[in-house]
Amino acid sequence: MGDDTATLSQPKSDKPNSETTIAVDLPERRYDIVIGEDLLATAGERLAAALPRARYAVVSDSNVAALHLAPLKASLERQGSFLGSAVVAPGEATKCFPVLAKLCETLLDLGVERGDCVIAFGGGVVGDLGGFAASILRRGVRVVQMPTTLLAQVDSAIGGKTGIDTKQGKNLIGTFHQPSLVLADVAVLSTLSEREFRAGYAEVAKYGLLGDEPFFAWLEQNWGDVFSGHDGKRRHAVETSARAKAEVVVADEREESGRRALLNLGHTFGHALEAFAGYSDRLLHGEAIAIGMRLAFTYSVEHGLCPPEDAVRVEKHFAAVGLPTEIAAIPGDKPTTGELLRLMAQDKKVKGGKLALVLARGIGQAFVEDDVAMDRLTEFLKKECAGR
Ligand SMILES: NC(=O)c1ccc[n+]([C@@H]2O[C@H](COP(=O)([O-])OP(=O)(O)OC[C@H]3O[C@@H](n4cnc5c(N)ncnc54)[C@H](O)[C@@H]3O)[C@@H](O)[C@H]2O)c1
Ligand SMILES: O=C(O)C(=O)C[C@@H](O)[C@H](O)[C@H](O)COP(=O)(O)O
Numbered sequence: 001m002g003d004d005t006a007t008l009s010q011p012k013s014d015k016p017n018s019e020t021t022i023a024v025d026l027p028e029r030r031y032d033i034v035i036g037e038d039l040l041a042t043a044g045e046r047l048a049a050a051l052p053r054a055r056y057a058v059v060s061d062s063n064v065a066a067l068h069l070a071p072l073k074a075s076l077e078r079q080g081s082f083l084g085s086a087v088v089a090p091g092e093a094t095k096c097f098p099v100l101a102k103l104c105e106t107l108l109d110l111g112v113e114r115g116d117c118v119i120a121f122g123g124g125v126v127g128d129l130g131g132f133a134a135s136i137l138r139r140g141v142r143v144v145q146m147p148t149t150l151l152a153q154v155d156s157a158i159g160g161k162t163g164i165d166t167k168q169g170k171n172l173i174g175t176f177h178q179p180s181l182v183l184a185d186v187a188v189l190s191t192l193s194e195r196e197f198r199a200g201y202a203e204v205a206k207y208g209l210l211g212d213e214p215f216f217a218w219l220e221q222n223w224g225d226v227f228s229g230h231d232g233k234r235r236h237a238v239e240t241s242a243r244a245k246a247e248v249v250v251a252d253e254r255e256e257s258g259r260r261a262l263l264n265l266g267h268t269f270g271h272a273l274e275a276f277a278g279y280s281d282r283l284l285h286g287e288a289i290a291i292g293m294r295l296a297f298t299y300s301v302e303h304g305l306c307p308p309e310d311a312v313r314v315e316k317h318f319a320a321v322g323l324p325t326e327i328a329a330i331p332g333d334k335p336t337t338g339e340l341l342r343l344m345a346q347d348k349k350v351k352g353g354k355l356a357l358v359l360a361r362g363i364g365q366a367f368v369e370d371d372v373a374m375d376r377l378t379e380f381l382k383k384e385c386a387g388r
């Protein structure tokens with residue numbers, strides 16, 4: 001990450017109809033991320049070329065299906081490769097065992113065979129759930145990710161993490177199942193609500209915060225155009241983020257070396273907050289991790305690891321775009337320190353009972369602290385839960 005720095009102030013792709021392909025160069029599991037426009041209408045032809053002989057079952061949610069399924073379906077039908085669609089309810093609560101079970105049975109009823117393929121067509125919820133179903137159906141069928149939210153295009157569709165939530169915590173049941181292809185049609189982002197766009201933007205900012213200060217500085221200057229879609233800057237933000245994610249995934253596919261864990265910046269706090277809020281639209285994933293990233297920077301400052309002015313920049317930028325930064329911003333009841341610590345203890349980075357946190361030595365300089373002192377964390381959370 002950071003290799004793109006020389007070109008950050010100059011968006012690479014201002015031509016709206018150009019296409020960008022980013023290779024996720026995993027040995028034995030290489031695939032492409034194609035970013036462009038009009039990809040829904042041409043998906044059938046592209047898939048016929050990339051995965052010959054496969055037939056496709058589309059998993060989507062009811063919002064996305066109503067808005068965007070028709071051109072995708074028509075394109076697959078032209079190739080004679082459309083098996084049918086399975087449409088789930090929108091929202092985080094869909095990432096659960098009962099919906100997973102029902103989805104797997106629907107996919108079997110649609111006749112998905114070992115050589116066929118699931119298309120996860122939606123945001124991160126559909127991507128995680130559909131990817132998980134594909135990974136266990138007949139012991140594993142292929143999945144193509146067609147992300148329709150900003151968050152999914154820059155993050156969840158790439159890298160193969162799939163899963164569902166339980167009351168114990170977020171994404172605690174799941175698999176690694178890399179997609180065979182990612183088709184990110186940026187045109188569909190125009191129907192996304194502002195709140196959902198903003199939540200996805202938190203993951204965009206994350207790439208700057210964890211390893212690419214010039215990208216964060218570019219976002220500070222250009223976020224308005226990223227939101228409005230003006231001047232190719234949204235596209236630049238999507239491409240820079242997707243490249244950053246691909247690079248990390250290639251370096252550490254299964255989060256073993258510590259490199260991929262950096263993508264978890266803000267997530268140990270954020271996932272606990274999402275679980276506390278009951279996986280509901282009280283707190284979206286991107287909103288939770290915005291609070292989590294601010295907490296990670298403040299914690300880093302309080303422990304003498306990070307210059308205070310960097311934490312101020314994070315907080316100011318999130319406030320400027322309208323992302324929450326405080327636990328107090330969660331509507332309704334607030335978590336206690338004890339509740340948060342109990343939920344954080346379920347984090348998948350915990351080893352030997354010890355919590356690990358992604359902290360920062362500054363903007364663009366995240367690292368994994370894998371022996372967090374519980375007394376210091378407790379004191380910190382007490383202050384944060386009380387509203388600082
Ligand atoms: N696997 C990973 O690596 C990874 C990475 C980041 C986040 N995630 C997961 O992703 C999930 C969040 O994903 P999300 O933010 O995309 O939420 P989401 O999938 O719930 O989508 C957000 C909302 O936008 C709607 N929507 C989607 N596309 C639309 C479009 N083009 N136009 C209009 N409405 C549209 C959906 O119906 C939904 O209501 C969380 O469960 C999170 O844990 C996974
Ligand atoms: O791809 C990853 O690795 C990430 O950590 C990306 C995160 O944005 C994403 O929310 C992921 O699902 C969190 O992973 P988890 O292993 O903590 O569930």
Ligand SMILES: [Zn+2]
Pocket residue numbers: 155203267285289
């Ligand atoms: Zn995330």
